[in-house]
Amino acid sequence: MLLSAIQLLLFLSLPPFLLGVINRVKARVAGRTGQPLLQPYFDLWRLLHKGAVYSTTTTWVFRAGPVVGLAAVATAGLLLSFGGAPAMLSFSGDFVLFAYLLGLARFFTALAALDTGSAFEGMGAAREVSFASLAEPALFLCLVVLARATGALSLSQMLGEGLGSAWSTSGPALLLTALALFVVALAENARIPVDDPNTHLELTMIHEVMVLDHSGPDFAFILYGAALKLFLFGALVVRLALGFHFDSPWAALLAFLGGMLVFAVVVGTVESVMARLRLSRVPQMLVGASVLSVFALVLLLR
Amino acid sequence: MSLFLLALGILVAGGFAALLSNRQSATALLLGTGSAALGSLLGLTAAVRALWLGPPAALQASWSAPLAAVRLGLDPLSAFFLVALFALALPASLFGHGYMKKAAAGRPLGPFLLFYNLLLASIALVLAARQAVLFLVAWEVMALTSFLLVVFDHHDPEVRRAGLTYLVASHLGTAFLFFLFLMLGREAGALDFEAFQLLAGKAGLPATLLFGLALVGFGTKAGVVPLHVWLPEAHPAAPSHVSALLSGAMIKVGVYGLLRTLSFLPPAPFAWGVLLAALGAVGAFAAIVLALGQSDVKRALAYSSVENMGIVLLGIGLGLAAAAQGSALGAALSFGGALLHVWNHALMKGLAFLGAGSLAHAAHTRDIEQMGGLLSRLPRTAGLFLLAAVALSALPPLNAFVSEWLLYLGLLEAARSPISATPLAATLALAALALVGAVAAVAFTRLAGLALLGSPRSAGAAHAQEPGPSSWLPMALLGAGCVGLALFPAEALALAAPAIAAVARQPVEALRGLLQGPTRELALPVRAVALGLGATAALLWAWRSRLLGARPPARSETWGCGFTGPTARMQYTGSSYAQLLLSGLVPRLLAPRSRVVLPRGLFPGRSSLASVREDPARRRIFDPLFEAAGARFQALRRLQTGRLHLQLLYTVVTLLALALYLVVRRP
Numbered sequence: 027m028l029l030s031a032i033q034l035l036l037f038l039s040l041p042p043f044l045l046g047v048i049n050r051v052k053a054r055v056a057g058r059t060g061q062p063l064l065q066p067y068f069d070l071w072r073l074l075h076k077g078a079v080y081s082t083t084t085t086w087v088f089r090a091g092p093v094v095g096l097a098a099v100a101t102a103g104l105l106l107s108f109g110g111a112p113a114m115l116s117f118s119g120d121f122v123l124f125a126y127l128l129g130l131a132r133f134f135t136a137l138a139a140l141d142t143g144s145a146f147e148g149m150g151a152a153r154e155v156s157f158a159s160l161a162e163p164a165l166f167l168c169l170v171v172l173a174r175a176t177g178a179l180s181l182s183q184m185l186g187e188g189l190g191s192a193w194s195t196s197g198p199a200l201l202l203t204a205l206a207l208f209v210v211a212l213a214e215n216a217r218i219p220v221d222d223p224n225t226h227l228e229l230t231m232i233h234e235v236m237v238l239d240h241s242g243p244d245f246a247f248i249l250y251g252a253a254l255k256l257f258l259f260g261a262l263v264v265r266l267a268l269g270f271h272f273d274s275p276w277a278a279l280l281a282f283l284g285g286m287l288v289f290a291v292v293v294g295t296v297e298s299v300m301a302r303l304r305l306s307r308v309p310q311m312l313v314g315a316s317v318l319s320v321f322a323l324v325l326l327l328r
Numbered sequence: 329m330s331l332f333l334l335a336l337g338i339l340v341a342g343g344f345a346a347l348l349s350n351r352q353s354a355t356a357l358l359l360g361t362g363s364a365a366l367g368s369l370l371g372l373t374a375a376v377r378a379l380w381l382g383p384p385a386a387l388q389a390s391w392s393a394p395l396a397a398v399r400l401g402l403d404p405l406s407a408f409f410l411v412a413l414f415a416l417a418l419p420a421s422l423f424g425h426g427y428m429k430k431a432a433a434g435r436p437l438g439p440f441l442l443f444y445n446l447l448l449a450s451i452a453l454v455l456a457a458r459q460a461v462l463f464l465v466a467w468e469v470m471a472l473t474s475f476l477l478v479v480f481d482h483h484d485p486e487v488r489r490a491g492l493t494y495l496v497a498s499h500l501g502t503a504f505l506f507f508l509f510l511m512l513g514r515e516a517g518a519l520d521f522e523a524f525q526l527l528a529g530k531a532g533l534p535a536t537l538l539f540g541l542a543l544v545g546f547g548t549k550a551g552v553v554p555l556h557v558w559l560p561e562a563h564p565a566a567p568s569h570v571s572a573l574l575s576g577a578m579i580k581v582g583v584y585g586l587l588r589t590l591s592f593l594p595p596a597p598f599a600w601g602v603l604l605a606a607l608g609a610v611g612a613f614a615a616i617v618l619a620l621g622q623s624d625v626k627r628a629l630a631y632s633s634v635e636n637m638g639i640v641l642l643g644i645g646l647g648l649a650a651a652a653q654g655s656a657l658g659a660a661l662s663f664g665g666a667l668l669h670v671w672n673h674a675l676m677k678g679l680a681f682l683g684a685g686s687l688a689h690a691a692h693t694r695d696i697e698q699m700g701g702l703l704s705r706l707p708r709t710a711g712l713f714l715l716a717a718v719a720l721s722a723l724p725p726l727n728a729f730v731s732e733w734l735l736y737l738g739l740l741e742a743a744r745s746p747i748s749a750t751p752l753a754a755t756l757a758l759a760a761l762a763l764v765g766a767v768a769a770v771a772f773t774r775l776a777g778l779a780l781l782g783s784p785r786s787a788g789a790a791h792a793q794e795p796g797p798s799s800w801l802p803m804a805l806l807g808a809g810c811v812g813l814a815l816f817p818a819e820a821l822a823l824a825a826p827a828i829a830a831v832a833r834q835p836v837e838a839l840r841g842l843l844q845g846p847t848r849e850l851a852l853p854v855r856a857v858a859l860g861l862g863a864t865a866a867l868l869w870a871w872r873s874r875l876l877g878a879r880p881p882a883r884s885e886t887w888g889c890g891f892t893g894p895t896a897r898m899q900y901t902g903s904s905y906a907q908l909l910l911s912g913l914v915p916r917l918l919a920p921r922s923r924v925v926l927p928r929g930l931f932p933g934r935s936s937l938a939s940v941r942e943d944p945a946r947r948r949i950f951d952p953l954f955e956a957a958g959a960r961f962q963a964l965r966r967l968q969t970g971r972l973h974l975q976l977l978y979t980v981v982t983l984l985a986l987a988l989y990l991v992v993r994r995p
Contacts, residue, residue, distance in 0.1 A: 077879030081886040083783045085703045087714075090865075093872065097864035101857055115856060117849040119737045123724060123857065125762070130723045133769055137714075140777030140900070142886045143700070148777075148900020155773055156909040159766035166762040170743055170755050179740060238887050243875045247868065309913050316759065323755055 029111035029275055036283075037103045041253035042066035044260065044290045051294025066253065070246045078242035083143045091138025092240060092247035098131035099254045106261055107182045109268075109282030110275040118179035121169045125162060128214070128258075131251065132158055139236040150235030153305070157220070157232070160312040161213045167319035168207045172266070174326050175200060185265040193269040202322040204266050208292075209315040211259035213308070215252065218297040220308050230302075260289040329384040332402060332456065335371035335414075336449050338363050343445030350438030357425060357432075360441030364421035364448060368414045371452060375410035378402040379823055386458060395519055396465070399458035404826035405591070406455045408667065409584045412674040413455065413577040415809065417448050419802035420576075423682050424569040426798035430689065431567055440480055444570065447473040447578075454581055460509040460519040467505065470581070471498040474574060478566045490561040497558035501548030505585075508541040512592060524592040535593045539600060542589035550582025552641060553611030554945035556634045560618075563633065564626035564694070568685020571626060575633040576678040580670050583640055587831055590648075595833065598652040602753065604645025609760040612638025614944075616764055617918045620771045620906045621941045624694045625684045628775055629677065632720060635764065636673045640666045642757065643735050647832060650742060653750065656834060658741035660842040663832045665734030667824055672727040672813060676719040679806040683713030686799050687779060692788035696775060696902050701784035705792045708800040710780045712807050717772040719810045722765050725858035727813035730820075730850070735761060737846055767909070774905045783896045815858060818844075818851040903939065917944045 046063040053060025062068070080088065105124045107113040113120075136155050139147035173179055175196050176188035193200055213220045216233030225231050237248050264285035272278035303311060342363015346356040378384060386401035402410070424444070428437055450473060453466035475498070479491035509519070515533060516523040527533055544555065551559040559579070563571045590596060612635045619631035643666025650658030686709045687702055688694040703710040719726040739761065742754035784790040794800075813820050821828075821843055829839040888894045903920075910919045922939035967978075 074875055078876055078881040079884050080881050082883050083701065083886055085781065087703060087781060089872075090869075093865050093868045094861075096868060097861050100864055101860045104857075104860065115853045117853050118846055119733055119740065119850075120853065122733050122736045123729075123853065126722065126724050126729055126765075127857070127861075129721070129766070129769055130718075133718065133721060133723060133773060136773045137777050137781065140773065141781040143782030143894075143896070143899045144886045144888065145898055145900050146887075146889070148905060151773065151777070152770075152900065152905045152908055155766075155770040156913065159763060159770055159909065160913065162766040163759040163762045167755065167759050170740065170758055173740055174743055174751065174755075177744065179737070242879075242881070243872045247872070305908075306912060320755070323752065327751055 029279070030114060033108050033111050033279070034103075034114075036279075037108065037254070037257065038100070040283075040286070041257035042070060042250070044257055044286065045253055047287065047290035048294040048297065051291050052298050055295065055298035066249070070250055073241075073246035073249070074243050076242040078240075078244055081142050081144075081239055084141050084239075087134075088138045088141040088239075089244065091134045091141070092244040092251070094134040095131040095138075096247045096251035096254070098127045098134075099251045099258070102127040102131075103254065103258060105181055106258060107185065107265075108261055108279065109265065109272075110279035112186075113182045116180045116182040120180045120182075121166075121184070124181060125165055125169075128255065129158070129162070131255070135236055135248070138240075142239045144239065146229075146235050147238055149229075150232055150238075153232045154216075154236060157213060157308055157312065160309055160316075161210050164206060164210045164312055164315040164319065165214075167316050167323070168203050168210065171199060171203045171319050171322045171326065174323065175203075185262070187271050189266070190270045196326055199322040199325040200266065200269070202318045202325070204263060206315040206318040206322070207259075207263050207266060209311060209318075211256075211263055212293070212296070213312055213315075214259055215256045217256075217293060219300045219303045220311070222302050225302075230305075257286070260286055260293075264289050329374075329387055329400070329402060331370055331374040331377070332384075332400075332410075332452075333387070335367045335374060336452060338370065339367035339445045339449040339452075342367065343442040343449075346441035346445070347438040350436045353432060353434075353437055354429075356436075356438050356441055357428060360437070360445060361421055361425040364424075364441075364445050365418055367445070367448065368417040368421060371410060372414035372418065375402070375407045375414060376823070378407035379404055379411065379826060382826075383407070391462070393461065396461035397459050397520070398462060399520055399522075400453075400456045400462075401458045401521075402456060403830065405584070405587060405830050408824055408827035409455050409580055409670070410452060412580055412671050413448070413451055415671075416576045416674045416678040416806070417573060419805045420569040420572045420678060420682065421448075422805075423572075423685075423799060423802040424567070426796065427567065427569055427685060427689070440477065443473040443476045447477060447570075447573070451578060451581060455584060458521040460513055460521075460524075464502075464505065464509060467502065470578070471495075471502065474566075474570075474578060477570045478562050478574075480567055480570075481565070484565075487565040490565040494558045494562035497548055497555075501545050501555070504541050504545030504548075508538060508545055508589065511538060511541070521588075521592075527592050528594050533594065538589065538593060539596070542586055543604075546582040546585035546589070548582070549579060550586065550641070551579050551634045551637045552582075552607060553614050553634060553638065554949055556611070556615065556637075557943050557946040557950055559634055560622075560627050560630040560943065563630040564624060568626070568681055568688070571630075571685070572678040572681035575630060575681060576674040579633060579637060580674065583637070583644070583670065587644070591830070591833075596648040596652060598649050601645045601647070601649030601652055605642050605649060605757060606645070608638045608641030608643070608645055609757050609764075610638075612636075612642065612764045613760060613767070614918055616767045616771055617910070617914045618941075618943065620767065620774065621903075621910060621918075621920045623697050623902050625688065625696050625699075625775060625779055626681065626694055628696075628771065629680050629684055632680075632768070632771065633673070633677055635768065636669065636677065636720075639732070639735070639761070639764070640669050640673070642666075642761065643669065643738065644831075646735070646738050646742065646754075646757070649750075650738065651832060653745065653747065655741060655745065656832075656838070657842050658738055658745075659832045660828065660834065660839050661734050661741060661846065662738035664821060664824070664828050664843055665731045665738055667828050667831065668734060668813075668817075668820060669728065669731035671820065671824070672719075672731050672810070675806050675809040675813065676716050676726075676728060679712060679803055679810065680716035680720060682799075682803050682806070683709055683716055686795055686803075687713060687792075690792035690795065691784075691786070692792075693786060696778045698786040699779040699784070699789045700782045700786075700896065700899065701780075701789060702792055703780040705784075705789075706794040708794060709803065712800060712803045714776050714780060715807050715810065717776040721769040721772045723769070725811075725814055725854060725861060727810045730814055730817040730854065732761070732765065733850065734846070770906070770909060774902055778900075778902050778905065782899050785896050785899070815855055816851070817854060818847040821847050917948075
């Protein structure tokens with residue numbers, strides 16, 4: 027119970043820190059000092075206390091978008107265990123619910139973008155949902171490989187005790203899956219090489235352009251929701267990559283947190299050494315991730 | 329059974345009463361709507377009772393027509409589909425009352441109301457018929473009345489064209505059914521379904537041929553790709569509550585027919601299951617991509633119906649394959665998902681079509697590129713349409729998520745199977761289902777986003793007004809059904825269990841046991857997640873309001889990169905929204921063909937862009953086929969001169985030939 031509470035608290039409090047680490051890594055690689063590690067928290071705090079501007083064309087959908095988006099991502103967090111305690115909700119096929127809750131968040135973010143009637147935001151929404159339609163099969167393929175390798179049907183069990191022995195029997199397949207999952211995580215969270223979170227040109231953006239018109243608390247919800255989503259995908263990758271099972275839940279939790287730190291550093295490094303892909307290349311990368319996981323499945327079936 | 333007959337009687341009598349009071353439009357409408365609603369309510373009660381308490385005694389009566397007899401029964405499979413029919417028909421009929429009052433524009437409504445009630449009665453009769461001739465008669469009445477309803481706006485040449493396509497497709501499909509039932513009758517020695525049931529054990533049955541005939545015949549009605557070409561033409565042409573009924577209930581009769589025929593045949597081999605699943609998966613993907621290209625909201629919804637039937641077919645195929653491999657759990661999950669999806673789709677597509685009808689009527693257009701801003705003008709109707717859009721994208725916490733989740737579980741079950749080729753195929757099908765779901769989200773953010781949000785793109789949309797409660801209350805009823813089925817999946821499955829068991833050829837109790845584990849496991853999380861989502865969203869909303877309470881939000885123009893005079897035409901359009909996916913990511917066959925003339929040179933001349941959205945199945949398969957057939961049959965025209973004596977000669981020659989044949993065969 028205590029562990030569950032701590033786990034939930036970590037899930038709700040750590041994600042902005044993850045962004046801070048990524049930003050710090052990028053700054054260091056570029057030879058800058060970089061912003062404080064806690065800057066994302068300061069940003070959220072500032073935004074929460076700002077006023078908002080609403081476009082005259084918007085309806086309740088525009089206001090509901092950030093709220094539903096954040097609520098859906100936060101609820102999806104209940105389905106994932108972060109190493110220490112088991113997940114709060116766990117049942118066979120819960121990963122479908124996980125993926126579709128993220129889909130719900132995306133659905134409402136896209137609708138909120140369309141509600142402004144702006145061509146930029148329409149463009150962003152179209153890109154987001156179109157690329158997601160390729161990322162979703164890739165994510166499902168990764169999870170099926172996990173289900174097949176561990177013989178489990180729920181996220182907690184797939185990433186739980188069975189994973190250690192699965193690594194020893196079918197390591198290469200799981201390695202491919204982890205790689206594919208990492209690519210999906212980058213794409214789903216609008217990171218380089220798919221999207222640049224720091225870009226300043228509306229025409230080239232995907233996720234950021236969808237939320238151009240949001241301000242104040244709404245924008246804080248969106249940023250926080252994005253951080254939670256990155257944390258969730260990071261958790262999937264880290265749990266899969268860590269593999270082995272810890273006897274002590276505290277050790278597991280510590281290992282998980284260490285893993286998340288490494289994940290943030292890797293994401294930051296990727297962002298530092300890579301340029302953004304051309305939009306037409308993004309689908310190829312996502313299809314590549316799907317192909318990787320199909321390969322992994324073939325390895326398993328061998 | 330008597331309740332069911334009473335419902336049929338009320339439907340037919342009410343229809344004729346409406347016809348007789350044709351002169352007084354209001355009376356006719358009241359009689360027609362009242363009888364349709366009452367008949368649907370009674371029919372729904374009868375069907376639910378039959379499903380819950382077990383089938384009532386079958387009805388048998390003689391009929392003087394050759395080979396025919398009246399045999400009616402309400403076994404679980406029939407009752408299951410009757411529930412979908414009547415649960416949709418009740419709100420659709422109520423909606424039709426207000427809708428037809430406006431749409432009639434002084435036209436007498438008697439015939440329309442009669443055909444509407446006859447359509448309901450004939451679908452019910454098809455589902456309850458237990459005799460081949462009765463089935464075919466009801467099937468034909470269903471096809472003809474629905475045709476007459478589709479061409480209600482027959483002044484519009486587009487509608488006439490759609491009606492003709494529908495009539496031809498429907499009869500070509502029926503021709504296969506004649507063959508099917510004749511062959512079944514010859515094998516069984518009788519035309520009763522009871523006799524057909526005994527065929528399953530018969531040796532030397534041409535089972536594959538019978539299956540093929542049923543697949544083409546019933547598949548045409550169910551909109552199986554590529555036999556779906558009539559569907560996106562016919563369904564949008566009809567008045568909206570009829571579209572809802574056609575898309576929500578009538579195409580399911582095709583699925584019913586297929587399942588019924590399968591119950592006559594020996595257990596399906598693995599290959600049939602794979603064939604159906606592949607047809608379903610490919611068809612669902614093709615249909616949802618084609619939906620993405622449509623700018624007519626009702627056409628897009630019709631394509632989405634084809635997609636959903638593809639998902640149902642995928643589930644049935646998967647179930648057959650799992651049963652053939654001896655996986656009882658896999659079969660139960662897949663058939664459960666497929667059948668539950670039938671109910672879900674009836675409710676959500678009914679809701680979507682009713683909403684689309686109201687929106688189109690208010691905005692005076694069906695083109696989403698001419699709509700926009702309707703949510704602020706028709707908050708209730710548009711809000712309910714938005715609900716349907718979320719449901720049709722299979723997102724939680726709404727109903728289609730539950731049935732798709734069951735299908736995912738069925739696919740996972742197959743993916744864990746030890747036989748080597750099955751897991752790979754199942755995984756690819758699972759990825760296809762995920763892809764279809766994600767593309768559906770693109771299609772429905774596009775439909776809802778462009779039609780309901782932003783600023784109005786035409787004067788009609790700008791002046792749109794909310795219709796009265798007679799329009800949105802029936803929609804709210806369907807919306808409540810969507811939410812209810814999502815929150816109580818275990819109860820819905822328990823009610824449907826006898827039908828699922830009949831399809832899966834398992835004892836009901838065993839099936840209940842198999843499904844109980846997963847669904848009970850799901851029911852709690854789904855409710856918890858719905859509650860958690862709702863509570864979190866409410867909390868966040870309250871927090872946001874408090875934060876903003878201190879600083880009242882300002883209102884301004886949408887950010888336009890510094891441009892201060894935005895117009896509605898600068899918004900993103902439907903075709904641009906779909907362009908990224910359609911132009912590069914899907915097979916070129918499914919993308920709309922466009923002809924672009926780019927501006928060239930220092931003094932560019934006229935430039936243009938024309939884009940044609942044709943159904944590839946129609947363009948590549950049926951148009952060439954019909955043209956070739958037309959050219960061949962041209963030669964026969966010489967025989968048909970139109971002269972009476974020649975025609976008589978043909979008749980005499982035919983009769984003589986037949987007589988000769990009989991004489992020769994006799995000994």
